[in-house]
Amino acid sequence: MNVASLPIDVVTVSVTADIKPPRLSLVPLYQEQPKYSIDVIRAQQSGTVKLAYSLSPQGEVLNINTVELNVNRELNISARKALSKWRYRRGIYSEERYKIIFDFTLE
Structure with missing residues (x-):
């Protein structure tokens, strides 16, 4: 599968108490x-970080690149x-x- 065709997930990281869970195409x-x-x-x-990563058969996040x-x-x-600690279903x-964007905002 071509990387360009994969969906990009966006996670908003905020310093307020009501952080909404992100909608992810691949749910950890x-x-x-x-x-x-x-x-x-x-x-x-504030700002954004776009990361690319791969997954092991055990569901661990590998090869994180900015x-x-x-x-x-x-x-x-x-x-x-934070992304290095995420775990997915074995498969x-x-x-x-995969790509994900962490959006850091101050509210």
């Missing part, structure tokens, strides 16, 4: 949201770290690459 069994640090909140940093970003390094690391995912 476990997911962790990226964290905003106190320094990043004080600096009023495709595009307009945030500082700390938010990029936070998004990558055959072949060599497909």
Whole structure:
């Protein structure tokens, strides 16, 4: 399957208490949201991180690459770290690459 034809998931990460669960094309069994640090909140940093990744037959996230970003390094690391902890149902995912966008907003 061509990477360009795969849907891109968007996750909004907010510092408010009412974070809405993302609508994902491939639903994880476990997911962790990226964290905003106190320094990043004080600096009023917001923006997006677009990541590409693949899945192992055990449902683990592998080979995370930053495709595009307009945030500082700390938010990029936070998004990558959170995504690395996601777990999916066991299955055959072949060599497909999936994409997800973490949208960091301050409300």
